[in-house]
Amino acid sequence: MKSSIFNTGLLAALLLGLGLPAFAMASAATPGASFVIEDEKEEAKDEESDEDEDKTRWYAVVGGDFHTGTGAVLKNATMLCKDGKIVELGYDVWIPEDAEVLDATGFRVYPGIVAIASTGLFGGGSDVTNTVDPYSQGMLLGLASGITSAVQGSEIAKLKRGSIDDLVMGSNFFQTMRYRSSTPSGKQELRQKLDEAAAYLRTLRAWRADRSKDKGKEPKATGIDMGLVAVLAGEKRAIFREDNRAGLLDIANLCMRYGFRPVIQGGREAWTVADELGRAGATVILTPRDRRAKDQSLIREGGTSIENAKILHASGVQVAVRSMSTGNNSMGGIAGRDVIHLPISASFAMRGGLSEQAALDSITIVPARLAGVDHRIGTLEVGKDADCVITDGNILNYATFVQWAIVDGAMVYDKQAEMYYAHIRPRPDDQLAPEARVDAGEEVEEMTGIDGEPIVKDAEEGEGDETPKEEEGEKEKSKED
Amino acid sequence: MRFLALLLTLGSLCGISQAGDLLAIRAKTVYTGTGEILHHAVILVDSGKIVTIGEDLPIERGIPILELDDNQVVVPGFIQPYTRLGSSTRGRNSTDPHVLAKDGFYPTSALKEYAKAGIVLAGYYPAGRGMPGQASVLRPVPADGKSYVVKESSYAKLLTSSSKNEKDRVRSIYEAIEKHKTKAEKHKEKYDKAKDKADKAAKKEKDKDKKKAILEKVGKFAPLKPDAKNQAFMDIESGDLPVLVSLDRAGTFLHFKDALDDKSMDWSLRLPISLESDFANIKEEVGKAGTRVVMDPAISVNPGSRKQRNLPAEFSKAGAKLVLVPRSDSAFGAKNWRKDVVSVIRAGLDEQTALSAMTLECANLLGMGDTHGSLEAGKVADLLILSGKPFEPASEIEAVMVDGKFVHGEAGL
Amino acid sequence: MKHTLKAAVALLALVAWQSPLAAQSTSPALQVPEKVGGVEPGAVGGVGLALISKKIVLAEYQGRDVINNGVILVKDGIIQAVGASKDIVIPAEYEVMDVGNRWIMPGLVEMHNHVAGRFGLNDMVYLANPGLRASADVEPGNHLTKMGLAGGVTSVLYIPGSGTNVGGQGVLLRTGFDTYERCEIRNPGSLKLAQAGNPERWLMRPGRTLMNYNTRATFKKGIAYAKTWEAFEKDGGVKPRVNPQWEIFRHLRKREVHISTHTQMYQVVMMTITLVHDELGLPFFIDHGTFDTWRLAGEAEKREIFGVLGPRNVDPPNQGMIRWTGSSPERMQGVAAGYQDQGFTRIGFNTDSPVIPQEELQLQAAIAVRYGLRDKEMVSLRGLTIIPAMAGGIGDRVGSLEVGKDADILITTGSITNPQHSVDMVIQLGEVVYNPQEEGRRW
Structure with a gap:
């Protein structure tokens, strides 16, 4: 077993070692050059039209290790953002003279976290556009925890300190459905409505496909639930609040019958029907730390399992992680359970065996997908919004802090500039993050950010547990401290 | 100085006919309210106005002289530009910028206390949420005992917050103007059509009288007059009617500007200072623009801490024009006004800025800076005689002059 | 051109994508020694139990933190010995359980x-x-x-x-x-x-x-x-x-x-x-x-x-x-x-x-x-x-793994301070009292 771990690590290191320079070459040799030309052209045009107002805004994050969320890790790379969008991500990137540059050498860069459920991060009411308070404590703490976008009520919006412009990215992306054994008539009613909606959708599609002149008027939608039509047409996701195994099975069957993919919120017993949910193409929004004892009167499996996320993921169910409390309870003195500790919530899914990549996805791209904004946020890719966080370690590690948050290609949070966390493991200008002290490719000597803590598996490095020799060396070092 | 003396001579010559109103005040120290301190100054008052003011001026024989003690200090009369004292009406939530606050004003005995506290003018704003109307300017104690209202209209008040309704209210101002403009255009088109028709008819008509009658029937063009509300909206757009925008928190400033969407408005900001006011977030922007801010003379704390901050001083330093208002509209508030300002001065606010924030800037807010708010030649003689420096806690207000007449205290006259 | 770049990124992403996942190591299942004479090894009245681990957290008060490549001997519910493998001779009658890369620490x-x-x-x-x-x-x-x-x-x-x-x-x-x-x-x-x-x-x-x-x-x-x-x-x-x-x-x-x-x-x-x-x-x-x-x-x-x-x-x-x-x-x-x-x-x-x-x-x-x-x-x-x-x-x-103390022992996937790590087995007074492999993982 030891050897197999070693092998995987070695393989990864090899792939990294080979892959990255190759990428660097590809980027430098062909498309990069054309980019420069294009950009210069555009810039010139801009200057002509209006110098001050519409000036191109460049922002570059240079030198960090980019955990893009697509699976790729680009070490010591550069991300160039233009007017809030990522235009280049890789190596040998040309940076315009007037670009604002953030030196992230020695730090990690992640896509901004997307909170699938939140309250209070925007400092206002349910209507983010008109009520957001961009100076609120909630927004500051949200960014400090790595959240750059959050769902609040029926909206998904960005967290941008000091700005109220273009925050809301989407709304009403969920169609709430109830399908519960407790109300059999309700189940019957929903099926009937779905039948009607499906029939209407067929008629509508046929009408649209009909090219003849005398095809008549658009079919009337009287009595049809257009929300259901939107779900069947794939324009909206249906969301069910369900924890119980029986209810989850019902939902899976319903969705397979009507051909749409459900979103389950809760899903405490989902691990017992993971295969069925996987076949139904479900996404489950779960709280890894949820706990409920099994109903002892039942023979079948039940209750919560810390392995819920892992089991679901293995069955092809997409998993989004939601914090135990969607508000901000830390300000009451009990930290670790609320939305501003979302990575810790995700790390409990890892405790249950979920892979690190899937855990990261569960708080980035999966929620972005649910809200229908995965073309803009959730991963770091060229063409997407320049929303990222720069951390002093693995974002899923409990001790890691967000050092800077970038939203729409502008810095909206700097740990050292705010009163909340600046004193904790402060970031001296001359001191790099711990990983940076060793050359890329070498094994990391100690755990990120924590002085002398005995080695904790560092997933990114692909190492298993340490060999005794290194341990002793480390221990001696910590004694010296 | 000689030039001034000549002026004085001329002035006194011209003023012979009104010798009864002439008064010269000789004081060791005069704060003019413009940032200047005059020593051994003379203020010549005639017919309620300051004829001239300067240091070491000779005084024509025959003019009554008010010789102040060495410790006595003259400052401009204080102006409380933001009060509701004496209002009997309860505010509604409305958008009625044409309503005048003076229509809801009832003189109360507390106004005498205003005068005793050195307040010579009061900006009296209308009650209500939203945009309840325009502030009127009053004399708390008129020199003639009855002319309370000095200026019917000064600024329109807008109480706004971060919400769709409040943002729509701001937008509605400009929408109403557009609507009226469209209507007016149609009105003009209609007239033009009629006129055109009449002209043609008149051309055909040979009979002179009939011709005249046809033309007279159409008459001259009378532009469509906006109703009072629309007129007020247009005045807001043109800047004739300044707006005092009251914010509940810093974020609302962004929402307000978003709703305003670069439309024209002459606005000042009312930033009420509470314990954890977060207005520091907009300090730089507001200061850079040189916006007028109306604040309470109060020390607040950094949100989430006990770390004190002096927002009035910070805004002033950032470049904002500062107005300080009493922390309460009551007589008690008026009485404590100067004391509260002292606390802000002790925490770092410049003394001259503070005095200006109680006088000239207040007059500017009320649109009366040309005539009131400071001790300058040509301005109305509203002044106070204090027993010491204005921001010495022990200094008492010994006399209050309004329109050249003492309405409180007599300073030994 | 942009498409080309995107394609290149995608391709390289495919090549490199495994790296962050590589560390999801899974240790082999724990082999609990079988009962001897109806009693669990290590428990009161049973034969001894020797636990071998790459890392044993001792957590002695103001003493030693940790032993790497160590052995801990348990008999009658009490810790008999704890030390580096090279220093400890496992008695012949002791049943041995090697926990591999897992950590051993006090309950x-x-x-x-x-x-x-x-x-x-x-x-x-x-x-x-x-x-x-x-x-x-x-x-x-x-x-x-x-x-x-x-x-x-x-x-x-x-x-x-x-x-x-x-x-x-x-x-x-x-x-x-x-x-x-x-x-x-x-x-x-x-x-x-x-x-x-x-x-x-x-x-x-x-x-x-x-x-x-x-x-x-x-x-x-x-x-x-x-x-x-x-x-x-x-x-x-x-x-x-x-x-x-x-x-x-x-x-x-x-x-x-x-x-x-x-x-x-x-x-x-x-x-x-x-x-x-x-x-x-x-x-x-x-x-x-x-x-x-x-x-x-x-x-x-x-x-x-x-x-x-x-x-x-x-x-x-x-x-x-x-x-x-x-x-x-x-x-x-x-x-x-x-x-x-x-x-x-x-x-x-x-x-x-x-x-x-x-x-x-x-x-x-x-x-x-x-x-x-x-x-x-x-x-x-x-x-x-x-x-x-x-x-x-x-x-x-x-509270610590020291000779003479109760054998209250955790076998964990790593430092338990990290929420990502979990408990693979709990032994109390030498008895296995929580074994997720048998009774299902509770936490």
């Missing part, structure tokens, strides 16, 4: 537990109830306790609530067994004292003056009672009458049990220190110790007092807190970090379960580190084990 110790029973122990008639016993209310092996066990918590102090100044006597329990007799470590296990805060809500709404007066008077009576027994035991004479109301003070005077003190906020804790420690000389530990208590941690350190901190784990900067407790840290102040900054060394953690679920005890350590606790010398792991054990007066029995 976690919770000094503030309300879930090991039915919570029928908040008697609110009198303001001081030193005679009441939580042991009457214990429910061994209930669901919440089993969840705690799955989180690695093997010893708990089950205590009355803080609704009165003196809530009664706590009981020290093992969590791995199903009968009270097997669970009991020590009864009485503690005396519960509550100062300020909660007892102010008692029937008559007493203020702090009365509460301190009442506490002092109660304790003085108890001490006087204990002294008459001490005099009798030393000099003989007339045997005093046993009074259950005051019996606990005999244990306290002998320092067999400690006072767990619900105390928080600077002034209140200062009162605890001066009254209970300086004036009355009774053994106690700071329980909670939150809000701005960290500012006087230096005073506690001088007196070698233990702190079991929680469930609040941060002292946040907000106006509500300033008004309520007077604490104004002007930053997100980690509670434990504050103590450490003042030179305090006896940092332990609690959950006040169910305020924080028992199984999340380890998260209290993680949050402490997150919010600034420098985790040198395994401060966080000691705060989960030996420190609370010593605070409660059972540091000689549990």
Whole structure:
């Protein structure tokens, strides 16, 4: 077993070692050059039209290790953002003279976290556009925890300190459905409505496909639930609040019958029907730390399992992680359970065996997908919004802090500039993050950010547990401290 | 100085006919309210106005002289530009910028206390949420005992917050103007059509009288007059009617500007200072623009801490024009006004800025800076005689002059 | 051209994508040695059990942190030997269990537990109830306790609530067994004292003056009672009458049990220190110790007092807190970090379960580190084990892996301070009491 771990690590290191320079070459040799030309052209045009107002805004994050969320890790790379969008991500990137540059050498860069459920991060009411308070404590703490976008009520919006412009990215992306054994008539009613909606959708599609002149008027939608039509047409996701195994099975069957993919919120017993949910193409929004004892009167499996996320993921169910409390309870003195500790919530899914990549996805791209904004946020890719966080370690590690948050290609949070966390493991200008002290490719000597803590598996490095020799060396070092 | 003396001579010559109103005040120290301190100054008052003011001026024989003690200090009369004292009406939530606050004003005995506290003018704003109307300017104690209202209209008040309704209210101002403009255009088109028709008819008509009658029937063009509300909206757009925008928190400033969407408005900001006011977030922007801010003379704390901050001083330093208002509209508030300002001065606010924030800037807010708010030649003689420096806690207000007449205290006259 | 680049990125992403996943190592299943003569190896009356691990966390108080490539020998539920593989000869009759890359560490110790029973122990008639016993209310092996066990918590102090100044006597329990007799470590296990805060809500709404007066008077009576027994035991004479109301003070005077003190906020804790420690000389530990208590941690350190901190784990900067407790840290102040900054060394953690679920005890350590606790010398792991054990007066029995102590052992996937790591097996008194491979993973 030891050897197999070693092998995987070695393989990864090899792939990294080979892959990255190759990428660097590809980027430098062909498309990069054309980019420069294009950009210069555009810039010139801009200057002509209006110098001050519409000036191109460049922002570059240079030198960090980019955990893009697509699976790729680009070490010591550069991300160039233009007017809030990522235009280049890789190596040998040309940076315009007037670009604002953030030196992230020695730090990690992640896509901004997307909170699938939140309250209070925007400092206002349910209507983010008109009520957001961009100076609120909630927004500051949200960014400090790595959240750059959050769902609040029926909206998904960005967290941008000091700005109220273009925050809301989407709304009403969920169609709430109830399908519960407790109300059999309700189940019957929903099926009937779905039948009607499906029939209407067929008629509508046929009408649209009909090219003849005398095809008549658009079919009337009287009595049809257009929300259901939107779900069947794939324009909206249906969301069910369900924890119980029986209810989850019902939902899976319903969705397979009507051909749409459900979103389950809760899903405490989902691990017992993971295969069925996987076949139904479900996404489950779960709280890894949820706990409920099994109903002892039942023979079948039940209750919560810390392995819920892992089991679901293995069955092809997409998993989004939601914090135990969607508000901000830390300000009451009990930290670790609320939305501003979302990575810790995700790390409990890892405790249950979920892979690190899937855990990261569960708080980035999966929620972005649910809200229908995965073309803009959730991963770091060229063409997407320049929303990222720069951390002093693995974002899923409990001790890691967000050092800077970038939203729409502008810095909206700097740990050292705010009163909340600046004193904790402060970031001296001359001191790099711990990983940076060793050359890329070498094994990391100690755990990120924590002085002398005995080695904790560092997933990114692909190492298993340490060999005794290194341990002793480390221990001696910590004694010296 | 000689030039001034000549002026004085001329002035006194011209003023012979009104010798009864002439008064010269000789004081060791005069704060003019413009940032200047005059020593051994003379203020010549005639017919309620300051004829001239300067240091070491000779005084024509025959003019009554008010010789102040060495410790006595003259400052401009204080102006409380933001009060509701004496209002009997309860505010509604409305958008009625044409309503005048003076229509809801009832003189109360507390106004005498205003005068005793050195307040010579009061900006009296209308009650209500939203945009309840325009502030009127009053004399708390008129020199003639009855002319309370000095200026019917000064600024329109807008109480706004971060919400769709409040943002729509701001937008509605400009929408109403557009609507009226469209209507007016149609009105003009209609007239033009009629006129055109009449002209043609008149051309055909040979009979002179009939011709005249046809033309007279159409008459001259009378532009469509906006109703009072629309007129007020247009005045807001043109800047004739300044707006005092009251914010509940810093974020609302962004929402307000978003709703305003670069439309024209002459606005000042009312930033009420509470314990954890977060207005520091907009300090730089507001200061850079040189916006007028109306604040309470109060020390607040950094949100989430006990770390004190002096927002009035910070805004002033950032470049904002500062107005300080009493922390309460009551007589008690008026009485404590100067004391509260002292606390802000002790925490770092410049003394001259503070005095200006109680006088000239207040007059500017009320649109009366040309005539009131400071001790300058040509301005109305509203002044106070204090027993010491204005921001010495022990200094008492010994006399209050309004329109050249003492309405409180007599300073030994 | 842009498409080309995108394609290139995608291609290379495919090549490199495995790297972050590579470390999801899965150790082989644990092979539990079979019973010999119907008894588990290591358990009382059975053959010995030798555990081999790449890393054994000893968590000795002010001693060794960790042994790499070590062996631990267990027999009759007691640790017989622990050391480096090269130094230890495994006796032939011992059954061997190699845990591979997993860690071995002592079971976690919770000094503030309300879930090991039915919570029928908040008697609110009198303001001081030193005679009441939580042991009457214990429910061994209930669901919440089993969840705690799955989180690695093997010893708990089950205590009355803080609704009165003196809530009664706590009981020290093992969590791995199903009968009270097997669970009991020590009864009485503690005396519960509550100062300020909660007892102010008692029937008559007493203020702090009365509460301190009442506490002092109660304790003085108890001490006087204990002294008459001490005099009798030393000099003989007339045997005093046993009074259950005051019996606990005999244990306290002998320092067999400690006072767990619900105390928080600077002034209140200062009162605890001066009254209970300086004036009355009774053994106690700071329980909670939150809000701005960290500012006087230096005073506690001088007196070698233990702190079991929680469930609040941060002292946040907000106006509500300033008004309520007077604490104004002007930053997100980690509670434990504050103590450490003042030179305090006896940092332990609690959950006040169910305020924080028992199984999340380890998260209290993680949050402490997150919010600034420098985790040198395994401060966080000691705060989960030996420190609370010593605070409660059972540091000689549990809390570290040392010869002669109870074999309460966790086999974990890594440092349990990290929430990503979990407990693969719990052994108590040499018996496997939680084995997720057999009974399913609970936490």
